[in-house]
């Protein structure tokens with residue numbers, strides 16, 4: 001809605017490929033300005049707070065190691081979490097895929113006779129497309145995070161995982177709120193807009209007895225769930241309702257409570273450029289007299305266990321969803337999030353989405369990167385995103401190739417021959433010799449080749465190739481040695 | 486607990502099997518797991534190097550950066566400091582957890598003591614007074630473990646004004662020092678670092694979205 005004519009599609013099975021999905025954004029200067037502004041602000045704050053931390057690299061090393069250890073022993077830690085959470089009065093459910101997770105949640109809501117539910121921002125719920133499903137099952141969903149309200153009321157989609165409405169500016173927010181909340185005299189002052197939401201939601205928090213949340217971390221040792229937030233809408237949802245349902249990916253487990261001393265320090269600084277986010281909540285099952293008296297956790301696989309099985313790709317699951325990689329990404333800065341066709345945009349989306357889709361969809365995403373490595377450098381859990389991107393690119397190519405027909409594929413043949421030649425010095429020198437001789441006929445007087453024959457012509461259509469010099473470096477070096485002797 | 490959802494043992498088993506198959510080459514046996522965990526690199530700063538005075542000064546500075554109001558008092562003046570804060574708040578009705586020292590309930594105000602108060606009663610209170618478990622100077626964080634004097638979670642959430650009594654002895658410098666102080670992991674905990682805030686509209690920071698908009702801290706110099 002807030003971009004005029006097009007509605008972004010965040011379902012990887014339906015979204016157009018990245019190169020065509022970016023076009024509406026690249027033609028929308030307002031959107032690009034909104035995105036660039038937001039990113040500049042976060043980046044500046046992050047930079048300052050990371051710089052003041054003398055042990056930043058040690059924290060990253062520890063964060064990466066803790067997450068890797070948890071993943072390598074995930075079976076143990078998941079069972080431990082289940083056991084401790086259950087002992088504390090929680091109920092743990094397991095969902096193999098998105099459909100099963102939706103089914104479990106709807107069933108729980110039916111048992112509560114819930115016709116309405118309040119929600120804390122959770123990307124996992126967007127991943128399984130929970131809201132449209134609940135609406136069609138007759139359950140009205142109320143997002144309570146300010147950005148999510150802007151998107152829900154404006155019928156828009158998230159474009160960032162920490163500040164999901166960063167592509168919408170204040171006058172667009174004013175327009176959405178005044179239209180949907182019936183507030184004619186609303187100004188575009190962010191303070192006034194925020195107050196409108198406080199009033200709009202207060203009653204909902206007090207009246208709606210069922211809530212759905214995501215989780216930032218699950219703690220195996222204690223069976224606790226951790227939610228990190230800024231606004232207090234999370235605390236409202238975690239405290240006031242009778243029934244709480246938490247949806248979490250199986251990868252969210254941390255071994256011990258103490259591991260939070262690392263994760264919380266790196267998360268807030270990376271995500272919003274704060275020393276600590278305003279509110280962090282930890283709860284364990286059910287506590288009589290305090291908060292929801294019924295508590296369910298839905299553990300979601302949905303493709304994660306197959307990512308876990310691959311050595312290079314496994315690190316993808318270390319992600320703590322801080323969004324630092326997208327804030328640092330030169331591609332994301334230009335395109336914003338919608339072009340990634342998934343709730344997970346930016347570099348992490350470029351590796352996570354195709355894997356969650358088992359490369360049946362989102363195959364263009366591993367190419368939506370310049371491989372500059374900025375994402376790896378900022379990632380608080382040291383996910384080597386470029387390495388995973390390359391791995392996925394090769395898998396995309398191999399998967400797309402008809403194995404029997406590959407001997408007729410000029411690209412395949414060319415690269416096989418090149419690999420043969422480059423791995424043998426004598427073949428390489430011979431090829432160089434013939435190349436020099438051959439290309440000499442194509443070289444013009446100015447020393448450049450302006451057009452190549454056959455498929456090479458495609459390359460020279462838009463550029464020139466410098467003619468090879470008459471002597472190679474190796475040849476020159478050998479000649480020089482002979483002379484100095 | 487009364488739960489009617491059918492357990493789906495098949496998905497549980499299937500997911501765990503897939504996870505185990507995916508990691509069988511790297512998963513540690515039960516005995517080695519403990520050692521592998523203990524061997525994880527932890528080269529980051531665990532305890533800070535500030536003197537007692539500087540640590541408290543940093544805590545106060547961070548709290549003030551967040552817009553919290555901080556007043557200091559000696560261990561003998563807690564009652565008076567609370568009374569002064571209450572008087573200048575312009576508010577009249579307060580909720581308090583049942584475990585709070587009765588001496589802190591200054592006469593002349595309306596006190597609702599939390600004995601299973603319902604949400605709408607709590608919401609009508611204008612303010613809340615609580616103790617705390619710990620303060621983390623590095624990030625200006627107030628830690629509540631929701632013991633009898635720290636209130637149930639809802640008490641520090643609905644009223645718009647929160648007065649928190651923090652003792653200098655409870656203040657640590659770094660986050661790892663707080664975790665070292667937890668002899669046992671708390672079942673419930675809330676870490677508060679400044680009043681609730683959002684930057685969702687054009688990254689402009691707005692204070693007080695849903696939680697208390699005003700945070701006051703009485704820092705008791707008991708060191």
Ligand code: SF4
Nearest residue numbers: 319320322323325379
């Ligand atoms: S990949 Fe790293 S930088 Fe990107 S969101 Fe995940 S943890 Fe943050």
